Amino acid sequence: MKIGLFIPCFMNELYPEASMATYKLLEKLNFDVQYPTNQTCCGQPMANSGCAKDVKSLAVNFVNNFKKYDYIVAPSGSCVTMVKEHYAEFFEDDVNYNKVKTSIYEITEFLHDIIKPENLDFSNISFPHKVGLHNSCHGHRALGLGAPSELNIPYNSKLENILSLVPNIELVELNRRDECCGFGGTFCVTEDAVSTAMGKDRIQDHIDSNVEVMTGADMSCLMHLQGLINRENKKLEVLHIAQILLGKDI
Amino acid sequence: MASHPINATKYVANDERMHWHDKALWFVREKRDKAAHGIPEWEQLRSYASTIKTHTMNKMDFYLEEFEKNATAKGIKVHWAKDAVEHNEIVHKLLKEKSVKKLVKSKSMLTEECHLNPYLEARGIEVIDTDLGERIVQLRNEPPSHIVLPAIHLKKMDVSDTFHEHLGTEKGNDDPTYLTRAARASLREDFLTAEAGLTGVNFAIAETGGVVVCTNEGNADMGASLPKLHIASMGMEKIIPRLQDLGVFTRLLARSATGQAITSYTSHFHQPVEGGEMHIIIVDNKRAEFLANEKYRQALNCIRCGACMNTCPVYRRSGGHSYEHVIPGPIGSTIAAFKEPEKHSSLPFACTLCGSCTNVCPAKIDLDSQLYNHRQDLAEAGHLPKSKMLSMKIMTYLFERPKLLDFAGFMARKVVPKLPNFLIYNKFNVWGKTRDIPEFPEHSFKELYEKMKKEEREENDK
Numbered sequence: 022m023k024i025g026l027f028i029p030c031f032m033n034e035l036y037p038e039a040s041m042a043t044y045k046l047l048e049k050l051n052f053d054v055q056y057p058t059n060q061t062c063c064g065q066p067m068a069n070s071g072c073a074k075d076v077k078s079l080a081v082n083f084v085n086n087f088k089k090y091d092y093i094v095a096p097s098g099s100c101v102t103m104v105k106e107h108y109a110e111f112f113e114d115d116v117n118y119n120k121v122k123t124s125i126y127e128i129t130e131f132l133h134d135i136i137k138p139e140n141l142d143f144s145n146i147s148f149p150h151k152v153g154l155h156n157s158c159h160g161h162r163a164l165g166l167g168a169p170s171e172l173n174i175p176y177n178s179k180l181e182n183i184l185s186l187v188p189n190i191e192l193v194e195l196n197r198r199d200e201c202c203g204f205g206g207t208f209c210v211t212e213d214a215v216s217t218a219m220g221k222d223r224i225q226d227h228i229d230s231n232v233e234v235m236t237g238a239d240m241s242c243l244m245h246l247q248g249l250i251n252r253e254n255k256k257l258e259v260l261h262i263a264q265i266l267l268g269k270d271i
Numbered sequence: 272m273a274s275h276p277i278n279a280t281k282y283v284a285n286d287e288r289m290h291w292h293d294k295a296l297w298f299v300r301e302k303r304d305k306a307a308h309g310i311p312e313w314e315q316l317r318s319y320a321s322t323i324k325t326h327t328m329n330k331m332d333f334y335l336e337e338f339e340k341n342a343t344a345k346g347i348k349v350h351w352a353k354d355a356v357e358h359n360e361i362v363h364k365l366l367k368e369k370s371v372k373k374l375v376k377s378k379s380m381l382t383e384e385c386h387l388n389p390y391l392e393a394r395g396i397e398v399i400d401t402d403l404g405e406r407i408v409q410l411r412n413e414p415p416s417h418i419v420l421p422a423i424h425l426k427k428m429d430v431s432d433t434f435h436e437h438l439g440t441e442k443g444n445d446d447p448t449y450l451t452r453a454a455r456a457s458l459r460e461d462f463l464t465a466e467a468g469l470t471g472v473n474f475a476i477a478e479t480g481g482v483v484v485c486t487n488e489g490n491a492d493m494g495a496s497l498p499k500l501h502i503a504s505m506g507m508e509k510i511i512p513r514l515q516d517l518g519v520f521t522r523l524l525a526r527s528a529t530g531q532a533i534t535s536y537t538s539h540f541h542q543p544v545e546g547g548e549m550h551i552i553i554v555d556n557k558r559a560e561f562l563a564n565e566k567y568r569q570a571l572n573c574i575r576c577g578a579c580m581n582t583c584p585v586y587r588r589s590g591g592h593s594y595e596h597v598i599p600g601p602i603g604s605t606i607a608a609f610k611e612p613e614k615h616s617s618l619p620f621a622c623t624l625c626g627s628c629t630n631v632c633p634a635k636i637d638l639d640s641q642l643y644n645h646r647q648d649l650a651e652a653g654h655l656p657k658s659k660m661l662s663m664k665i666m667t668y669l670f671e672r673p674k675l676l677d678f679a680g681f682m683a684r685k686v687v688p689k690l691p692n693f694l695i696y697n698k699f700n701v702w703g704k705t706r707d708i709p710e711f712p713e714h715s716f717k718e719l720y721e722k723m724k725k726e727e728r729e730e731n732d733k
Contacts, residue, residue: 028716030670030676032716033680033715033717034680034683034684034715035709035711035712036709036712036716037712037714037715037716037718037719038712040716041716041719044720056716056717056720058673058717058720058721060673061669061670061671061672061676062666062670064667064670066666067663067666067667068647069624069643069646070620070646070650070655070659070663071646071647071649071650071655071659072647072650072660072663072664072667073647074647074650074651075663075664075667076667078667078671079667079671107643158623158624158625158626158627159624159626162625162626162627162629162630163626169626169627169630170304171304171307171582171630171631172630173307173308173310173311173313173314199627200584201584201623201625203584203623204623205622205623205624205625206623206624207620207659208620208622208623209702210702211620211659212275212279212585212620212621213276213280213701213704213705214276214279214280214283215276215279215283215585215588215589215621216623217283217704217705217706218283218289218588219584219585219588219623220706222290222293244709245706247707248702248705248706248707248708248709249705249706251706251707252705252707
C-alpha cells in the first residue's frame with residue numbers, strides 16, 4: 022500500500038516535527054510512505070478569501086501529485102476538507118480527482134477508519150498528562166471527525182477514541198467542547214479583534230479545566246492559540262495529535 | 272468594506288460587556304441544545320422542515336394564489352407589495368382610511384426591513400412597538416440587535432435608565448419585575464387607545480387562508496383583537512402548504528429560538544374581529560430574486576428563530592449592531608450580501624466558516640456554504656479591497672512555483688530568527704498585535720525528508 026503524505030504548506034515550513042511525526046506514525050504501520058516534493062498549498066487561504074477561481078492551478082497540481090497513491094494522508098482536517106469539498110468546481114467528473122477525493126484522510130481519521138483502533142498499539146508510549154482536545158471546526162463539522170454538539174446524533178469522537186488508547190493519558194472535558202478558536206484563515210487578521218477574543222476564550226476554557234496539554238488535528242488553529250499563549254505567558258503546552266501518538270512527552 | 276471589523280473591534284474593546292453578551296447568548300444556545308436533544312426525532316424534524324420549505328419554494332406561485340383565494344373567502348383582504356415602499360404605502364393608505372392616529376405593532380422583522388416606523392411617524396401616525404424588547408429599543412431609538420431578543424445588547428441597568436427617562440420609573444431601580452410591570456402598564460394604555468394593530472406573520476397556511484403568529488408576551492393577540500383594524504405583514508416566503516405542516520415548524524421554532532417547547536402564544540388568525548377588518552400584505556422586496564438564485568435560494572427557508580445568531584462565535588463577541596443590517600448574524604450576513612453586496616461586503620468575512628450555524632438551523636439552511644459563495648461572488652464583482660486581491664494573487668503565484676516557495680521558506684527560516692523585534696512586531700504585522708509568531712525551525716519538513724531519503728539510499732547502496 023502506497024501512501025502519499027500531504028503536508029500543509031505552512032506545516033512544512035514551520036512545523037517539521039509534527040509533520041515528521043505524521044510520517045513516522047504511518048511508517049511504523051509498515052506503509053510505503055512518500056512525500057511528493059512538488060506539493061505546495063491546497064489553495065484554502067485564497068479560496069476562503071474569495072479567490073477560489075485563482076487556485077485551479079493549485080488544485081490541478083495537487084491531483085497530479087497525489088493521484089497515484091492508494092491513500093492520501095494529512096495532519097490537517099482543514100486542508101483535507103478543502104480538497105474534498107471545494108475542488109469539485111475545477112474537475113468535471115474527473116477520474117483522477119474522484120480517486121483523490123475518496124482516498125484522502127486526516128491522519129487520525131485514517132488511523133480510526135482504515136487501520137481501526139483495535140489494530141493500533143501504543144503500549145510502548147505513555148502520556149501521563151491532562152489533555153484538552155481542541156476540535157477544529159473543519160475537521161469536526163465538515164469532515165465529521167466527531168459528533169458536533171449542535172446535532173442530536175449519538176456522541177462520537179474519532180480523536181478521543183484514538184487518544185484514549187495512549188497509556189496514562191487523561192482526557193479532560195471542556196466547558197464548550199467544540200467552540201471555534203477564531204483562527205479562520207485570513208479571518209485572524211481581517212477580524213483580528215474578534216479572532217483574538219475567541220482564541221483567548223478557548224485558551225481560558227482549557228485553563229479553567231486544568232488542562233496541561235492542548236492538542237488537536239489542525240496545526241493552524243494550534244498556531245493561532247500557541248501565539249496567544251506565548252504572548253500572555255500562559256501555562257499550557259500545545260502539541261499536534263500526531264506528536265502525542267508518536268510518543269513525544271512535554 | 273471594513274465596516275464589520277471596525278464595529279467589532281469597538282465592541283470587543285469592552286471586555287466585560289463582550290463576555291457578558293457571549294455568555295448570555297451561549298446560555299440560550301445551551302437551552303436550545305437541551306430542548307433539541309430532548310426530542311429523539313429532532314434531526315428528522317429538521318429534514319421535514321427543509322423538505323416542506325423546498326417544496327413550497329418550488330411552487331410558490333401556486334401556494335400564494337391558493338392562500339389568497341382561501342383568505343379572501345374568509346373575509347380577509349389580501350394585498351401584494353413588490354417592495355418596501357409599496358408595503359409602507361399600503362399600510363399608510365389603510366390607516367388613513369380609518370383616520371388612525373396610533374398603531375400598536377407586535378414583533379415583525381419585515382416592518383423593520385421596510386423601515387415602516389419612520390415612514391408612518393413622518394406622516395403623523397404614532398407607532399408603538401409592543402414586544403417588550405422591541406419597546407425598549409424603540410424608546411432608545413436604536414435598531415434591534417437580534418431578531419428574537421431585540422434588546423439582548425442591553426443590561427438591566429440600561430433598561431432602568433431608559434424607562435426612568437421615558438416611563439418615569441424610579442431612578443436606579445433595575446428590578447426586572449418592577450421594570451416589566453411598568454412597561455406592561457404603559458402598553459396596556461396603548462392597546463386600549465390604538466385604532467389599529469399590526470402584526471408580523473410566522474406562518475401563512477395556503478390550505479386555510481389564515482396566518483399564525485407566535486409570541487411569548489401575548490402582545491400580538493392584544494393588538495390584533497382590541498382595535499377594529501388588523502394588518503398582518505408577511506414576506507412571501509412565510510407560506511406553508513397545509514395546516515398539518517405547521518406542527519413541524521412550531522415544534523422546531525421555540526426550541527431553536529429559546530429552548531422552550533413552544534411559544535407561550537401560538538395564535539391563529541382566520542378572519543376579522545367582529546365588525547372589524549383584517550388585511551394581509553404579502554411582500555416580495557427581492558425575495559423573488561432569492562428564489563431565482565440556486566446558490567442562495569435556501570435563505571428563504573428561514574423561520575427567524577435566531578439560533579444561528581446564538582451559536583455564532585463571531586456574533587456573540589461582536590454584537591448585533593456590528594452588522595449594520597436589520598437581520599444580523601449568519602442569516603443576516605447572507606441576506607445582506609445578496610441584496611446589497613457592495614454595502615455589506617464585509618459580512619461574509621465576519622465568519623470563520625465554523626459551520627455551527629448550519630447545524631443549529633431548524634430549516635437546514637446551508638449558511639456557511641452561502642457565506643463561502645458570497646466571498647467568491649464579491650471577489651468576482653470587484654467588491655473586495657484591491658490590496659487583499661493582490662496579496663492572494665501573490666500567494667497563488669508563489670504556490671504555483673514549488674522551487675521558489677522552498678527558497679522563500681529557506682530565506683525566512685534563516686532571516687526571521689535573527690531579526691530584531693521591532694522589524695517583526697510592527698503595525699504591518701496584524702498577526703503579531705496579540706500573538707507571538709511561531710518559532711522558526713532550522714529546517715523545513717521537506718529538507719528533513721530529503722535528507723532522510725538520501726541517507727536511506729546511501730544505506731541501501733552500501
